[in-house]
Amino acid sequence: MLKMQWGIIMRFTKMHGAGNDYIYIDCFTENVENPKDLSKTLSEKHFSIGADGIVLIKPSPVADCFMDIYNADGSRAKMCGNAIRCVAKYIYDNKKKKPVIRIDTLSGIKLVEIFTEKVIATGGKVNMGKPIFNGHQIPTRYGDSIVKNKIINIENNDYEITCVSMGNPHCVVFHEDIHKLDLEKIGPLFENHEMFPERINTEFVEVIDKDNLKMRVWERGSGETLACGTGACAVAVASVVNGFCEKNQDIKIHTKGGVLTVKWHKNDNVYLSGNAVKVFDGEI
Numbered sequence: 001m002l003k004m005q006w007g008i009i010m011r012f013t014k015m016h017g018a019g020n021d022y023i024y025i026d027c028f029t030e031n032v033e034n035p036k037d038l039s040k041t042l043s044e045k046h047f048s049i050g051a052d053g054i055v056l057i058k059p060s061p062v063a064d065c066f067m068d069i070y071n072a073d074g075s076r077a078k079m080c081g082n083a084i085r086c087v088a089k090y091i092y093d094n095k096k097k098k099p100v101i102r103i104d105t106l107s108g109i110k111l112v113e114i115f116t117e118k119v120i121a122t123g124g125k126v127n128m129g130k131p132i133f134n135g136h137q138i139p140t141r142y143g144d145s146i147v148k149n150k151i152i153n154i155e156n157n158d159y160e161i162t163c164v165s166m167g168n169p170h171c172v173v174f175h176e177d178i179h180k181l182d183l184e185k186i187g188p189l190f191e192n193h194e195m196f197p198e199r200i201n202t203e204f205v206e207v208i209d210k211d212n213l214k215m216r217v218w219e220r221g222s223g224e225t226l227a228c229g230t231g232a233c234a235v236a237v238a239s240v241v242n243g244f245c246e247k248n249q250d251i252k253i254h255t256k257g258g259v260l261t262v263k264w265h266k267n268d269n270v271y272l273s274g275n276a277v278k279v280f281d282g283e284i
Contacts, residue, residue, distance in 0.1 A: 013090065014049065014279040017082030017123075019226030019257020021279070022069075023051045024090060027058040036074035042284065043072035043222075049282070052222045055083050057090060063104040064091050071221030078106040079167030081128060081229015081272045082260075088112035089121040089276040107167030115273075123275040128230065130268045131237045132165035139169065141195045148241060154189045162238040163200075166270065170234035171202045174242065178204045178216045187218030203231045207244045212252045226257030233270045236262035 010032075013024045023042050025032060032038060039054040053071040060066040067087045069077040088101040092114050101112045101124075108129065115123040135142035140163050142150060147163035152171075162172045171190060175181065181204055190202040199220040206214040215235050217228040232253040239245040248266045252259050261273040 010284050011281065012049075012284060013281050014051070015086040015089065015277060016257070016279060017085045017227065017229065017276050018255055018260055018274050020080070020082035020228060021051050021226075022080075022083050022086065023049055023054045024086060025054060025056050026090070026094075027056045027068075028065075028095075032056055035068070035070050036076075039070035039072065040074045049284075052219070052225050053077070055080075055087060057087055060104040063102040063109055064096055064098070065101075066104040068106075071219070072223070073221045075221040076106075077168060077221065079110075079230055081126060081166070081231075081233060082227055082274065084110055084112060084126055084229070085124045085274060085276040088114060088124050088126075089278070092116075092121040093278075105167070121276060123273070125271055125273040126229075128166055128233050128270045128272050131234070131264075131270060133163075133241075135163065138163050138165040139197055140200075141197060152190075152193065152195065154186050154193075162242060164234045164237050164241075166230040166233040166237070168230055169196065169198060169200045170231055170238075171196070171200045172235055172238035173202065173204050174244075175204050175206060178206045178214055181216065183216060183218050183224045187224060191218060191220045201228060201231055201234075203228070203235050205235050205239065207239070208254070210245050211249065212254065213239060213245070214254045216256065227255035227260065229260065229272050229274070232260040233262050233272055237264050237270060240264055 042049045043051045056068040058066040113125040114121050133146045135147045136144050151158050191199050202218045204216045217231045236251045240247050247264050251262050263271045
């Protein structure tokens with residue numbers, strides 16, 4: 001049992017969606033007084049539990065629970081498409097056996113359709129809502145226009161970007177060979193670029209065909225992660241906008257942590273499907 005310096009003992013569950021791993025704390029029973037510091041402490045790889053951040057599962061007066069996310073650097077996140085499936089799994093497995101779990105977030109209430117095997121939730125499909133293209137609302141400093149085919153210079157190299165918000169801001173870059181990119185070097189430069197007033201998540205995308213895309217992601221506050229749910233949604237939407245894929249079709253997003261399926265429906269909502277896996281329970 002890992003005992004924290006301030007002497008708190010707390011139960012947690014480690015889960016991941018497509019390798020996007022968080023430490024989940026049930027705040028129906030546990031109390032977290034300083035989530036920013038706790039996330040920084042617990043998320044540190046090699047020297048602690050290690051994760052992309054922590055997720056607090058809290059009571060909600062308007063939903064089955066409220067999802068409160070903190071990145072590995074302690075910053076707060078509005079939404080995570082992989083984490084929300086894991087929260088839905090936790091609620092289904094431990095509290096309410098419902099086919100659809102209603103989860104409140106800083107980006108509004110989301111509905112998660114549960115996938116099950118026997119009596120255990122194995123994943124889900126999330127209605128992620130409608131994409132936002134307005135540059136000011138994402139937010140970027142490109143004004144109110146759609147941020148498409150804009151050029152941004154990083155380390156004396158020009159990159160063509162498309163920006164979209166799926167509850168948090170994303171910058172999508174199409175590239176012929178994403179595995180040759182040095183994300184540890186260029187990722188922070190995208191994240192902290194002056195055109196993005198609240199920093200930004202950046203997805204680097206290689207088009208396989210109209211139904212399949214490869215993705216690497218640099219998440220603000222966490223660095224390169226194995227997957228990003230809202231990022232996968234942003235990639236699918238940007239690929240349709242740029243003519244690589246088609247609307248109202250299942251698009252497979254191949255990440256380092258696994259495959260996510262995204263459909264930008266004709267009703268304009270974006271749907272994300274993927275797994276939700278419990279790794280272990282523990283105490284700190």
